[in-house]
Amino acid sequence: MKKIANISTKAILLLGGLVLGLTGCSEDDDSGNNSEAVITSQSLKMDLSQFEKEDAGVFMQAFYWDVEPIGDWYNVVGEKVEDWADSGINRIWLPSPSKGASGSFSMGYDPMDYFDVGEFSQRGEDNVETRFGSRQELEDLIQKSHANDIEVIADVVMGHNSGGGLQYNPYRDAEVFSLFNEENGNASGKFNRNFEHFHPNAIVDSDEEALFFAETDLSHAVPYVQEWLWGRDDSVGEFYKSLGFDGWRFDYVKSFAPKWVKAWNDKIGGFSVGENFDGNQQVLKDWVDASGSPAFDFACFYRLDETLDRAQDLTPLGEADNMLRKLDPNMAVTFVANHDTEKDENPDNRISYGNKLLAYSYILTHDGYPTIFYLDYEAFKGQLKTLIQIYNTLAVGDVEIIEANKDEYIMKRSGSGDNPGLILYMNISKQTKQRVVKTNWAGKTLVDYTDNSRATPTADAEGNATIQAPPGSYSIWSITKE
Template sequence: MKNLRNISTKTILLLGGMVFGLIGCSEDDETPDQGEVIVPSQSLKMDLTQFKREDGGVFMQAFYWDVEPIGGWYDQVASEVEEWANAGVNRIWLPSPSKGASGSFSMGYDPMDYFDVGEFSQRGDENVETRFGSRQELESLIQKSHANNIEVIADVVMGHNSGGGLQYNPYRDAEVFSLFNEENGNASGKFNRNFEHFHPNAIVDADEEALFFAETDLSHAVPYVQEWLWGRDDSVAEFYKSLGFDGWRFDYVKSFAPKWVKAWNDKVGGFSVGENFDGNQQVLKDWVDASGSPAFDFACFYRLDETLDRAQDLTALGDAGNMLRKLDPSNAVTFAANHDTEKDENPDNRISYGKKLLAYSYILTHDGYPTVFYLDYHAFKGQLNTLIEIYNTLAVGDVEVLVANKDEYIMKRGGSGDNPGLILYMNISQQTKQYTVKTNWANKTLVDYTDNSRATPTTNSEGTATIYAPAGSYSIWSITKE
């Protein structure tokens, strides 16, 4: 954990302070007239527990690339689930549990034996555990998560395979590593495979999907493959379910048709989400409609990366339909980082740490189902716990964009019943900003529930007030307690 602590310290230092305000233009001022200014205290804030949503909850990606310690990751996660549950997390996502071709170094994305989750010796390797631990440690983690009302989601890699034996493939007229049996990377003896189960084969010359690695991408058109992956009572899907998993994250769904995700879910049920690595919101929506499964909102991720980092202009956040969460919020799983983006050397494929909390302020106040990345949680725990609490309480009602310009983005959630909702104010300029907005609250004192602003503005009889946001930061406003 030494490296993790170093990362956390560095990223926290990169972030400086944070704060934020609609009618008329915004004002730039290093020290604006903030009206009645006091230091917000808990005595001003409502008790948010009274607004706890039954449909709330946040998704935690409970790993990062090349997690350490090797063989001890399940135990590490188990030590944290109670804290996450208390923070408002309701699901955790674990890496693919099956034994990979690189053994104890595998992150699970080179699946070899789907039925070996840390209990078989493979190809003479004396270490039977996966990089994450043993089967017993996995089952213990799942049980502890359930005891804390957290569901556990398995990463399902049902496209590409690795680590098989070399054999001649007549459909390719070449030798391919496609032989999986007890002697060749499949010690469990279940779901043995050969060249007939990959691309091409006797059933298909070529599939329409965008294959990841065609020679060893499973062909789901083959009935034998369907049966072993999800159809049989002792299939991979049923095996994962027997371990205690509650749902599925489908890896690289571009390499197989969405109907196969639907077939898996129809057989075993549970929450699911697909990794359709595409920034086009309509592509994501079409996949959701065809699969019947939610998808990670890569369109939202890329809009946030573009506006916060590349363009440094928040105007595009106000566009009507440039994210999956705008087209289909109930099926949009939003995120600010994941294991792939954080190891990508291309800065256009990740949100910089200096803008990370701004991105989280967006996804944890808007509709959609937000995901928190493990390393980000450790780097910004206090701020993220506050944002998670706000998401699970005040982030209700219709989303209305009030302002979207180069430096500012202001959004209002309309609330519901006794729940007053909120106003998010993001400011990426180098100066404190203020803006006069029309709220839903007449004659009310407001407070920033993130404590990034110290102002306590008061609305007039029409609900108008001036709100504030610090330089390079955000604020989230709602009414004070009566």
Template sequence: MKKFKNISTKTILLLGGLVIGLTGCSDDDDTSVNDGEVTSQFLKMDLNQFKKEDAGVFMQAFYWDVEPIGDWYNVINEKIEDYAAAGVNRIWLPAPGKGASGSFSMGYDPMDYFDVGEFSQRGDENVETRFGSREELESLIEKSHANGIGVIADIVMGHNSGGGLQDNPLRPGDTEVFSLFNEANGNASGKFNRSYEHFHPNDIHANDEQALFFEKTDLCHDQPYVQDWLWKRDDSVAEFYKSLGFDGWRFDYVKSFAPKWVTEWNNKVGGFSVGENFDGNQDVLKDWVDASGSPAFDFACFYRLDETLDRAQDLTALGDADNMLRKLDPDMAVTFVANHDTEKDENEDNRISYAKKLLAYSYILTHDGYPTIFYLDYEAFRDQLKTLIEIYNTLAVGDVEVIEASKDEYIMKRSGSGDNPGLILYMNISGQTKTRTVKTNWANRTLVDYTDNSRATPTTDGEGNALLQAPAGGYAIWSVTK
């Protein structure tokens, strides 16, 4: 994750304002749409009347190498009221169990699933995880629930780290593996002790035909003992996390185990779930959600946004049919613009640039799918994202119709439902203001941009046609006035 060592949050906020605030002059400009210069704020409808029954967005409430170490649960605890007021209905926390890296672990090197910050491991006097103590975790979950926010645990069940060294006789010529987990070897809780037979290869098979993440300590989910301790027992990992108050699960790197194990986990303990199938192929994602019955992060959508906004700088592909999970199965698509992996320092060429972040958020927060907000993005673009979240939770309803998808422009219409008028998103990545006549769903109505990126107040004719605009390098979201 970028640490922003030489750039302050204030600077990032100013950058965010510039990204959406620039309005250039060009032959595409049409000043007639600004006739009257009416302040659009006074024309807006009260969007609360359109709040959806299932309103809410997902918040990834951490980034890679969060600081301060040992206090992260308290940091997020202080933000819960703001998240709730903004329209967040779930937060995703990092894997809560103790990792092999101790107080430096981000949870992706799981060692003791049952140590959520209350045991000393391998002589380490510090009992807390990188994120805090069990008491602080439970306090955060309790406060989240009091504010109507569900809490999702990161589940890393494909591989383990930090066990004691032992021989695995089923590994010819390479028998030594760190696969012994007991009270003296990284499992101070004494629950779910493991040995080499619980990893690959074992007496059932050499591997489970899935991609191996850490080949020597790849957990074998076909072993009944592993199934029992992960989700089947009344005191399993799943039931323990549920007892802490977790409401659902984010399954890490699901390529390393069969989708049926996600199905079994969910059937046993219930709750919301989402899988991290790190793949930009929408068909791969669709096959996985069909097999697991769980939603998945829409990496195909992420890569299309990265491609169109940054690498190609051409929005045409956003109009292609069926090139994202949200287009194939919107109810199973969890969309996102950034996460802890895409924002790591080494991923400079595998991320959406900060200059294009709000354009990407304008896309996922107006289309179907369940959008995710990344912690650092919210810190950088708080006001703009609050506006987009409000729009998503109210006006972003009805069928999606792409009106224009060309090099510089993307225009999409949501049809609305009942009294809800829906919206029109107009994205523009050129260096000048763009205008285009668009056929809307609204006849003889005055329109306004609910993001305030344009102050124009165009009027539709009797057939619903209106001259809309989008600022240079920015977006506008149009709907009717009150």
């Protein structure tokens, strides 16, 4: 298992290399004056708090795979909440709270007893806590989050179950682990299940075709299952809400129809986002249209992975309609990493650490609702705090792509009212790049609000200004204070 100390050490080493890259200079720069230049640029910056958006806020995935220490994770997260709130986080996503078949080792994705969130002994085991802690610790964390104006989102795993007792299933003519009762993985005694509640059954053979555990795939077409998941006043959804949860992250939605997400949300309410693990933007758009729920923008994730890591060519970032956020930004939850991508050994399914901040500079300046991954925040806290502040203030107005080529991507947000907006300059080449761009800021002096560039260009009477970005890095420009 991964240890927090080991992960943190690796992250710190990686961060050190990134910091060196982010402070890179052009050939005629005097690097000895860099600290003085940063201080000077700080004195030029506007107070961004005056521009904070009414809907300001960023999503935090508050866990990673195999979190440790076992049994204490809710307390660990509780110690982070005030800092996250100060940074501009408005929602945190916790793993599935219910007891899993793996007991204290479970990350929640093998749900067994939906009504056991760390208070029952299951199958003769002495330990009652989940991997993350006790019910009381969960409720304390939620209360502390609410006190800091942070909503808490529960992971809802309603496609498949694990850990039941073995019984004969006549629809499969085989024995299946589909018996869930007080003696078989369901000590709460609520939502007992048997083979009639899985696929196939007397009503339907299957729900969707992308089944994770086909033998114990819950059948949402069965009225009993619907009632216990969301329909009853004491359903799973209502139970989660009674704990204080404010919304839902639906796990692996390819295994059940989007209408079941809509049914849950219509009855339970709250914010929601679906995990439709698909890089095709139209598949994502069809799902959000059918479910009425936002979805994680896997198309955006894979475009960033492709451009930054695999092809090392930023040109596709300028193409139209190749992400959910380009088709429907209000329904796109963007991200750079999650618990699945970070443990995937396939480099095509994760963005490398060396390019993480470039990817975050993209999602934290564009439209969509951006997500920060717990380990990334721990590794790159200073830079991410700056980017989150920029997202919550200057990242407003229409998105206009100024340039997208192999090495460069330049995008402008038009601003709104007194808010001047911003210009993002990404540069993946090995040397400083600069370019004359048309801004909305005629006669204004500009400054890089990330401090990655020390330049302070002035736009001419027509708004043209020469901006730059360091090698393998980014800069985010706006006007100086009056």
